[in-house]
Amino acid sequence: MSTQYSMQALQIxxxxxSFKLIQQSIPQPGPGQVLVKVAASGINPLDLKIRAGLAAHAKQPFPAVLGIDMAGEVVATGSDIHHFVKGDKVYGMTGGVAGQQGSLAQYQLVDADFLAKAPSNISLRQAAAMPLVVITAWEGLIDRAKVAAGHKVLVQGGAxxxxxxxxxxxKAFGAEVYATASAKDADYIRSLGAVFIDYRHTTVAQYLAEHTNNTGFDIVYNTMGGTSLDLAFQSVKTYTGHVxxxxxxxxxxxxPLSFKAASYSGVFTLLPLLTGQHRAQHGAILRRAxxxxxxxxxxxxxxxxxFDFGHIEQAYEKVATASNNGKVVVTVAAE
Structure with missing residues (x-):
């Protein structure tokens, strides 16, 4: 049981x-900070890599409290914080890397720039599923590629x-969207408003001929790396295409990209957490989201x-075995 001045957290x-339940002091916010009572923590594949010690780029030393994504309620703010007040429901990509405490804890001290008010029409559990995937998709499509109405966009790994x-x-920005996936996800892709492309049975030449009259896509968003990135280079439009x-x-x-005089952008969503730079952009993206x-x-x-703290191993195993159907979220405190 936690006392008035201590909290429970899961630490490796x-x-x-193995995850161990520990007691530690509840931190207090200083300038630019917000103390959040965590309601839910989203699990990303990156969290599994960090736990396994296979994510050197995340710079998270052990012992560590993991959890990159968070949603919860503001309980205290630094003296200079006026855009969040006690009781606000917030969410963000807030820690779990670079030596910063993650969201698998009852409370988390957060840089206010990372936060936005959670969508009012969904639960905090649902909001905790959003930050990393939303910010990653947004930075690529909107910040880098400037997606707009009239663009033809191909998303590799659309499910x-x-x-x-x-x-x-x-779709929300007015583009015409196509997405590669396996046949089992065809109906889901279509339900999102995209044209389904079976990547196992359709070649680049075939889908370019069928969907772009062999001119290529304005934007290709690659989510899988490996050979699919090489296919992305072949799939963009000459001169103006952007992977x-x-x-x-x-x-x-x-x-293949150079021969089309096309361009490439990489997305590394952890940079603000690692460097301290451009943190306010994360909060701005989530406000729009x-x-x-x-x-x-x-x-x-x-x-x-x-899942709750008592079933954290099962939650991680579900992600590790790819038996999940959507983002896995761990409930930390009742809403």
Whole structure:
């Protein structure tokens, strides 16, 4: 049991270590900070890599409290914070990397720039599923590629976490959207308003001929890396085409892109958390995402199974085995 001045958190002490419930002091906000009572923590594949010690780029030393995504209620603010007040429901991509406490805790001290008021028409559990995938999709499509009405957009991996958000954002900004996926996700892709492309049975030449009259797509958002990124380079329009990737690992020949005089942008959503730079952009993106959610234009897919601290291992295992149907979220406190 936690006391008035302490909180419970889940901590791992080494790579691939077990989660242990610990007690620690509740931090107090200083300038620019907000103390949030955490309601829910979203689990991303990156959280699994950090736990396994396989995400050196996240710079999270052990022992660590994990959890990058968070939704909860403001309980205290720094003296200079006026745009959030006690009782506000907020969400954000707020920690779990670079030595910063994550959201698998009853309270989290957060840089106010990372936060936005959660959408009013969904639960905090649903809001906790949003930050990383929404920010990643937004930075690629809107900040980098400047998606707009009239664009033809191809999302590679359109049924995945970032992919299904990218499809919806492209639609919300007026683009004509196409998405690659496996046959089992065809109906879901169509329900989002995109044209389904079976990546297992359709070649680049075939879908370019069928959907672009062989001219290529204005924007290709790649969410999977590997060979799919090479296919993205072949799929964009000459001169004006723009490939964006949120998973640009590996070695690739950019010759196909260069021969089209097209451009490429990488997305590394952790940078503000790691460097302290451009943090306010995260909050700005989530404010816009809240508006789109309230307008019915954005809905992040949420796995229906509910987990709490006592079932954290099962929650992580579900993500690890890819048996989830949407984002897995752990409830930290009752709303």
């Amino acid at each position: 002490s080494e790579a691939n270590g 995945g976490g970032v992919g299904h958000v990218a499809v919806q954002l492209a 964006v990737s949120s998973l640009g690992w590996g070695t690739h020949s950019i010759a 809240s508006q789109l959610t309230e307008q019915g234009l954005l809905a992040v897919r949420l796995d229906p199974e509910e």
